[in-house]
Amino acid sequence: MTNRISNERKKKIIEGFYELSVQNGLENTSIAKIGKHLGMPPSLVMHYFPTREILISNLILHILDQYLRIYEPVIKELETKNYADPQTFVDSLFSRDWNLLFDDGVFYSCYSLIFRNDRIKREYRLLHDKLRESLKDILDRDEKLEGKDTELLAEQIFVVVEGAYYYLSMIDDEEIYDRKIEAYKSQVYDLLRKYEVQHL
Amino acid sequence: MTNRISNERKKKIIEGFYELSVQNGLENTSIAKIGKHLGMPPSLVMHYFPTREILISNLILHILDQYLRIYEPVIKELETKNYADPQTFVDSLFSRDWNLLFDDGVFYSCYSLIFRNDRIKREYRLLHDKLRESLKDILDRDEKLEGKDTELLAEQIFVVVEGAYYYLSMIDDEEIYDRKIEAYKSQVYDLLRKYEVQHL
DNA sequence: TATAATATTGAATGAACGTTCAATTTATGA
């Protein structure tokens, strides 16, 4: 392959960028630092990513990709089993596991860029809409929700999930954290129940 | 007063910092730029805020202060009238007005700092807890909610509000924006209704 | 009014920034 080396390098650079951003923050991670971290001159970094803006843009694609990947196994499992259990999906949304796989600091740093960069805004929007659609698909397979506005329900569930993690990021105390996450989870269950009951 | 000039200067500097951050982003606003913006040498900025870190810390206090001030009139009104109408408060939470008074870009930029700065995290936490307490106070005055877990209700309402604005920041289309905000509002109304009904 | 404290200036610092470029090494395809 002509561009095998190129692709590998690009991947390594973005990963290095991500790692350093987790440690020191996005705004404190320079091209020179990335180069040093990977044992290459900054000019090589710029050979693959001509400007810092492009570099950041690719970092964001990487992050959004990782984010989507977190949901993948759950979505796949539900698809192969061909059995849709919304509760399982909701549980996985609130599971601690994937919180460890992902650094919210970098995610929110990049998120804050949407306010002055329309392309980043569009990419972020796309990710969130994809996640909502995935949930809608799962909800649509639940017979108890037949004929219901599952799009709206999915939206409402994610609003709770996203508001929950926004606030949870400020909580250090594990006990409080766990208590709150249970409260949020039951808030989502209530939503599900409300929709199920409605057609009686 | 000995430090009248000092206080005025400090205020002006923070306000200038905020204004430039709205325009160009927090990470692109340097001490030199703040000085130029206000017609003073950078050394004067540093005379009042010895390091950039202190400057940012004060910017955050300023932002949190502004944030709280948005809710103040509503809270005051409800207190003086001594009549608690949760719905009015919820409406004001979703009113477009205060969205114009406040720049979410700077707010989220500062928010992203909580992940690597414990003091900032604590300050952000404090703000959010204050807001939750304010809502709880209002809910407690509603006889229909007597004996209910209003603390939990307030928490659940804010989770929706915060999740809502997180997602709404990605929406440019006014029509979609308005439609979504109505959906989120009724989601909160449902929460209120659920709690009211429960004791029947 | 004299003195001490504070506010303000402007020049200077070295470090780090993103970026450019010409030269060199390595890999690829004919």
Next chain:
DNA sequence: TCATAAATTGAACGTTCATTCAATATTATA
């Protein structure tokens, strides 16, 4: 194997950064 293209190097660019400092102007206090 040879030519061409891609990968890699290292030095250099001008700019901006946060910060320091000594000197001067202004204000407050006694």
